[in-house]
Amino acid sequence: DLFICSCGGTLKDASELEELSGFAGKLPHVGYVRTHSASCTKSGLEVLQSEVKKTLPAGVVIAACSPLWCENRFRAALSEAGINPSVLTIANIREQCAWVCPDRHKATEKAKRLIRAAVGRCALLEPVQCQQFQVNRDVLVVGGGITGVQCSLCLAEMGHKVFLIERQPRLGGHTAMFFHLYQGGSVSPEKLIGGMISRVEGSGRIKVFTSAKLLDLRGQVGAFTASVNTPRGPLTLSVGAVIVATGYSASPVQGPLSGSQRVTTLIELEKTLNEGQESLVLPWSSPHRLRNVAFILDQTSEQDKTVTGAALNDSLLLKRRFGCEVYIFCKNVRVAGDGLEQLYSAARQQGAVIVKYSDSPAVSACDSKLCVQARDELSGQQVQYECDLLVFADSLLPQEETERLARLLKVNLGPDGFYQDDNPWQLPVSSNREGIFFAGCCRGEMDIQQALTDAEAAAGSVHRLLGEDVITKDLDTASIDPDKCVLCLNCLRTCPNHAIQIDHEKQAAAVIELACQSCGSCASECPAKAIQLVNYTDSQMLAQTEPAPKLLVYCCEHSAYPAADLAGRLKIPYSDQASIVRVPCAAKIDLQYLVKDFENGARGVLVLACHEDACQHINGNLRASKRVELGRKILEELNIEPERLELRYLSPMGAQDFVQYVNEMVQRIEELDRRKG
């Protein structure tokens, strides 16, 4: 069935709908054509439902606005009417024709091309089936700092059994070392982490293993098997998901001052104060009594309010209990937080000197003391203070185990060595592997409140995934024909989500459906053509591009497709010679498509992918780029100018970029055609 929508009359004004209707009716596979003035409205959806109930079509094409606007609504309506929604294809004749082709005739001709392409694909679509997968609801939490403890408590409250493993002999992590914590006010560790640990110990759902180390993780989301080493011997745990909350390492004092008895870090000072030292004799200064203490904050980056709060608390303590003079050098005093302003005022009233610097303070030795100099931005004066003890705020580094764990869990690290969370398409707590999540400072620097919120987000994500004993998933995943597979393992190496395993019985690669995110990368890399992505099969892809338009534009659905849509909504005109093909990831674009498109009459092919580091499927854009390079070499061998094939990166908001790239490419094609005569 084919439905043409006039979108409240706007498409009628821009193109010849009757002509389109007549054209569509003559296309192969089309048995029924109907126009409607607003298909996505209640009455439009009712018409759609009543028609498909009568005709029971094998496929449905709706020529209307962008699928990004209305696809879900149409799918839901089809589903209600008893038609599998996966047989729907939308021809976007609004954003890609009516709103960007000012010439009515050209808009109509382009709309015909889009409808023909949609029908070609739709005729080959298979109804996608749903499958229920039994899953284990238990969760492994790696790391027993404040984040891991909070994750465990949240999960236990949601009814999950939790295995919490910590490599140290006790829970609490760095938080337990702080004497005073800033967390929505000043609270002691006993009140915060201590209370949380008691709740963990009292919970019947949380099993804690301290001095324990994760050695191996096998399986997939819903059914992982973890091998853990504990003081009582090796342990095997079966879980459905894993949360990594391994925290951070605090860097020791670096440079010429490292090893000096007069220099320490905030965490070391906190530890000593926490141990209840009642005298002024601190281990680093023995046997002197401390008189002057200087803090230097914000040296590597602006520190969070936990650090500011700890430094202010410590300075008050040093002044009140020990009568020390205190100097705090910082770039900014962060007092935006419950109780911090009062803490700051109290420290000032007690005589703490705050120096706001922009250039790092210089530290030198003078007699038996240290001397800190800086330009105070508030007074504009150069200031200099002597101190017996210099305290640096620690900079946070990835925890020592991070690389080993990342390899073991097969998850990505970001360029800073923390677990990757810089992909704008993934939830910050999600990893590249379904069922493995990150929480807290193992993702990068954050304060305690942020870490607690992160823990709740990670626990919530796990619960959304494993809330029930079963996960229902559409099988619109990759599938492998074991008879064609030659076990080259390309797919295993390619899959960004580790969703491919070896089926030893069949001696072939096999897709882990629950973990597959339907990017299509593996299908394009398989030399035996044993892999097809359901409803983006090679034949369905090629059916859309035969005959090919002058310029074929492959658009990644996460970046270029929304950018093209935005160009449509902004009504920025571009060449009517360009036709868009939507792909789940640029990595789905097979080398054979690129060559075939030229055989089918394309004069140029443009591949539009996400910006570097912004690919939803990790590195699909880079794979596409390599394939385009290869495609250009093949074109050269075929005596076709390689400049006719190009890849560009853009963002979902890049409407102007989209229009520019398309128009430039059309101009280039025309120039090359002219030169060729």
Ligand code: SF4
């Ligand atoms: S890439 Fe193809 S041939 Fe190679 S292992 Fe995977 S499915 Fe088999």
Ligand code: SF4
């Ligand atoms: S489609 Fe993507 S996620 Fe699925 S198995 Fe292939 S490469 Fe992995």
